[in-house]
Amino acid sequence: MAEGLSLRLSQTGPIPLDVDITLPVGQTLALVGPSGAGKTTILRAIAGLYRPRSGHIVVNGQTWLDATTNLAPQHRRVGFVFQSYGLFPHLTAAGNIREAMLERPASERAGRADDLLAQVQLAGLGGRYPAQLSGGQQQRVALARALARDPAILLLDEPFSAVDHPVRRALHAIIAEIRGASPLPIVFVSHDVEDAVRSADQLCFLSKGRSLESGPPRTLLDDPNTQLSRWMNGNASAESD
Amino acid sequence: MDWQALRLSLLLAVLTTIILVPVAVLAGRWLSGARFRGRALVEAAIVLPLLLPPTVIGFYLLVAMGPGSPIGRIATIFFGDTLVFSFKGILIASILVNIPFAVQPAQRAFDGIGKDLRDAAATCGHSVWRTFWRIELPLAWPGIVTGAVFTFAHTLGEFGVVLMVGGSIPGETRTIALSIYDRVQAFDNASAGRMAGLLMAISLAAVAIGFFLAGRRNARG
Numbered sequence: 006m007a008e009g010l011s012l013r014l015s016q017t018g019p020i021p022l023d024v025d026i027t028l029p030v031g032q033t034l035a036l037v038g039p040s041g042a043g044k045t046t047i048l049r050a051i052a053g054l055y056r057p058r059s060g061h062i063v064v065n066g067q068t069w070l071d072a073t074t075n076l077a078p079q080h081r082r083v084g085f086v087f088q089s090y091g092l093f094p095h096l097t098a099a100g101n102i103r104e105a106m107l108e109r110p111a112s113e114r115a116g117r118a119d120d121l122l123a124q125v126q127l128a129g130l131g132g133r134y135p136a137q138l139s140g141g142q143q144q145r146v147a148l149a150r151a152l153a154r155d156p157a158i159l160l161l162d163e164p165f166s167a168v169d170h171p172v173r174r175a176l177h178a179i180i181a182e183i184r185g186a187s188p189l190p191i192v193f194v195s196h197d198v199e200d201a202v203r204s205a206d207q208l209c210f211l212s213k214g215r216s217l218e219s220g221p222p223r224t225l226l227d228d229p230n231t232q233l234s235r236w237m238n239g240n241a242s243a244e245s246d
Numbered sequence: 247m248d249w250q251a252l253r254l255s256l257l258l259a260v261l262t263t264i265i266l267v268p269v270a271v272l273a274g275r276w277l278s279g280a281r282f283r284g285r286a287l288v289e290a291a292i293v294l295p296l297l298l299p300p301t302v303i304g305f306y307l308l309v310a311m312g313p314g315s316p317i318g319r320i321a322t323i324f325f326g327d328t329l330v331f332s333f334k335g336i337l338i339a340s341i342l343v344n345i346p347f348a349v350q351p352a353q354r355a356f357d358g359i360g361k362d363l364r365d366a367a368a369t370c371g372h373s374v375w376r377t378f379w380r381i382e383l384p385l386a387w388p389g390i391v392t393g394a395v396f397t398f399a400h401t402l403g404e405f406g407v408v409l410m411v412g413g414s415i416p417g418e419t420r421t422i423a424l425s426i427y428d429r430v431q432a433f434d435n436a437s438a439g440r441m442a443g444l445l446m447a448i449s450l451a452a453v454a455i456g457f458f459l460a461g462r463r464n465a466r467g
Contacts (some may be wrong), residue, residue, distance in 0.1 A: 054365050078368035091366030094382045102381065119421040154371060 008065050008131040010158055010190045012051065016165070018056035020046050021214035028207065030065070033184060035201035035222065037233070038211035041192075043090070048160045051192065052085050053078035063191075064115075064157045084151030088162040090143045092135040098122065098146045099131030105153035122151035124186075125179055141172035148179065152187070159183070161193035165200045177183040177203050198226065198237060208233070247440055250417055252423035254333070256422060256444075258402040264338045264347045267394045273350030274389075276380065278359075296346045304410025307339050311411070327413075334414040336419050343407050347396040355389020356382060388460035397454030399449040 009029040022043055028034045036044040049055035050057040051062055053069065053076055062070040069076045070214035084105075086089075092101050102118040109117060120133050135143050144164065146208045151159060164180075165173050181204070185189065195201055201208045201222045210233040217232045220224065225233045277289065295303055309373050311329040318328040329335035359382055367377040383390075406424045411420030414428065422445055429438035 018345060051364075052365075052369055054368065069455075073377070078373050079373060083369055087362050087366060087371040089360070089362050091360075093381055093385075095381075104367070104372070107371045116307040142397075150366075150370065154369075200458070 011063040014057045014060035015051055023058055023215045028190045030190055031188045032206040034207045035205035036194045036196055036209050037198055037201050042211040044212035045162055048162055052083045053081045082157040084156035084159045086147045086151050090144055090147040091148055094135050097132050097134055101146055102150045102153045105150050110170040126150045141168050157191050159191045163194050180204050251420050251422045252335040255402050255422040258340055259398045261337055262401045263398045266341050266344055266397055270348035270352045270393055271390055273349050275356050277353045278356035280466050292349050293346050295343045300406025304407040307411050310337055330411045333418055336408045339407050339411040340401050344397045348393040348423050351389040351393035355386035359385050388400055390454050391460045395453050399452050401448055433435055
């Protein structure tokens with residue numbers, strides 16, 4: 006596959022990984038699974054923040070990782086929204102976004118930052134510091150910053166976990182808008198299947214570092230024999246106990 | 247009032263701070279990120295000047311910089327004299343004694359920067375050096391300022407090491423702390439009191455200004 010993400014990661018330890026993912030441009034993949042399934046590790050491996058023992062990562066035809074290549078994070082064109090957002094607290098929202106525009110002429114950065122803030126519905130708040138923003142607003146600044154580098158792939162670590170329902174709805178809408186506006190492969194981590202159903206074209210169900218099954222979220226959920234369905238039912242019965 | 251001693255103390259404190267702070271920033275950053283065998287020993291060595299009596303540190307420095315030592319011989323080639331009983335000697339001693347005051351706050355400040363911020367900078371395309379200049383240094387600034395202020399104030403008040411290494415030569419090694427001691431020995435309490443009060447006021451002002459600057463950065467961050 007020339008365009009999109011082609012990933013294969015394999016190692017027995019220290020974090021076991023046995024994952025195979027193919028994701029075309031314009032599609033969104035949800036990595037779903039229980040805690041410790043290796044979801045965040047996979048995102049970090051794509052970004053170059055974690056080096057697996059073996060495997061390959063190819064994005065839009067460019068090899069980022071294989072037996073002889075391991076591009077540094079600086080040279081992988083990723084947009085990464087961290088679970089803790091990772092905003093630079095000493096810089097304003099606009100300043101945070103401009104930090105990801107090193108390859109853009111300085112004269113264009115301020116205007117582009119304003120455009121991105123508007124895209125994530127934070128127009129006019131560019132002068133605020135992260136501490137002056139709510140959690141949901143901080144997350145959207147992080148999303149705008151992730152987009153500022155014109156990434157080849159967008160990675161979001163648990164974007165829906167720490168936000169309340171209205172913010173969650175708004176975030177789903179923003180992700181839908183990004184999907185419409187930018188032909189990107191998007192990968193997000195979630196422990197909630199409902200988020201995958203709402204925002205993902207594909208779902209990869211992981212356990213202990215292994216991808217057990219993948220496919221359209223609704224298809225996997227509607228089949229009672231899938232491991233995802235069994236895990237969901239197990240969770241539901243555990244919650245009702 | 248021994249103005250000459252006050253000028254010498256201020257010069258010693260300023261030079262010690264200017265020389266030590268960049269070293270402390272680099273050492274603090276390195277110690278914050280480095281994982282290596284013997285790290286505990288390095289950190290213990292940095293703290294050691296806080297724990298040892300000034301006379302012990304002063305004795306070792308006196309021996310290390312004396313005319314019979316390799317350092318003393320090299321200093322004689324370059325400066326025409328050994329380093330003991332000279333301003334250069336007490337400057338070196340002051341820098342060594344103040345290492346924990348400068349390095350520890352800087353290291354703690356770098357320790358406080360979350361890994362996510364460094365990772366975020368990398369995914370923004372920042373090189374290690376750009377991350378250091380644009381992200382880590384501004385965030386560690388309050389700790390660095392605190393270390394600089396402690397170094398300055400502690401140098402102003404340093405007594406034992408300066409006396410051991412430099413003696414008390416007027417205009418060369420007699421700092422205001424030594425001058426106060428001399429005045430007390432001469433039963434000139436009025437003069438000693440004036441100098442002690444001035445030294446305390448300068449130290450208090452330096453620390454207050456430092457805390458104000460560090461606090462302003464913290465409030466914004």
